[in-house]
Amino acid sequence: MGTLTNSQPVPAPDLMGLLRHHGINPTQQRLEIAQILLARPQHMSAEQVLLEVNQGQALVSKATVYNTLGLFARKGLVREVIVDPSKVFYDSNVSAHQHYFNVDTGELTDIPGHTMTMPGLPTPPEGTEAVAVDVIVRVRNKD
Structure with missing residues (x-):
């Protein structure tokens, strides 16, 4: 599949x-x-x-x-x-979403696209346009 x-x-x-x-x-x-x-x-x-x-x-x-x-x-x-x-x-998921990266396990998991907003993005330089914002939230296991 x-x-x-x-x-x-x-x-x-x-x-x-x-x-x-x-x-x-x-x-x-x-x-x-x-x-x-x-x-x-x-x-x-x-x-x-x-x-x-x-x-x-x-x-x-x-x-x-x-x-x-x-x-x-x-x-x-x-x-x-x-x-x-x-x-x-x-x-394999190319839809808009961000990620958690667990530094202890090396696992990458999705943050659903609708749960995170990016307010106040800066205006891109003249003649360009923003095409994507990639955010990786690093987490670790609690003791």
């Missing part, structure tokens, strides 16, 4: 059409990566996708996974969430 938006699951056979809709040539390896990442709304690192797609066998290279995830993000199929310079998640 894949997701076109947060709440619209797409059956696995339609993944080819979903990739084409986003301007992505649906190769077998891209379809396998999409099937894993878009199975449900989730946050996965490239390493997690690599482990899932290969399931103990070296079928898809690390470079292919990283390149495919980058392509998916550039084409708007997934959202790239950079938690810190060494930790990037790929979010």
Whole structure:
């Protein structure tokens, strides 16, 4: 299964059409990566996708996974969430929402888009427009 938006699951056979809709040539390896990442709304690192797609066998290279995830993000199929310079998640939910990042567990979870407002955003420089606001609220487990 894949997701076109947060709440619209797409059956696995339609993944080819979903990739084409986003301007992505649906190769077998891209379809396998999409099937894993878009199975449900989730946050996965490239390493997690690599482990899932290969399931103990070296079928898809690390470079292919990283390149495919980058392509998916550039084409708007997934959202790239950079938690810190060494930790990037790929979010299958591309709707407007923010995130909690648990520094103890390394887990990234959604903050529903309707629960957080951004009042008083500065006016962008002349000739530009704001396209997104990304907020990551870092939390830790209570003792």
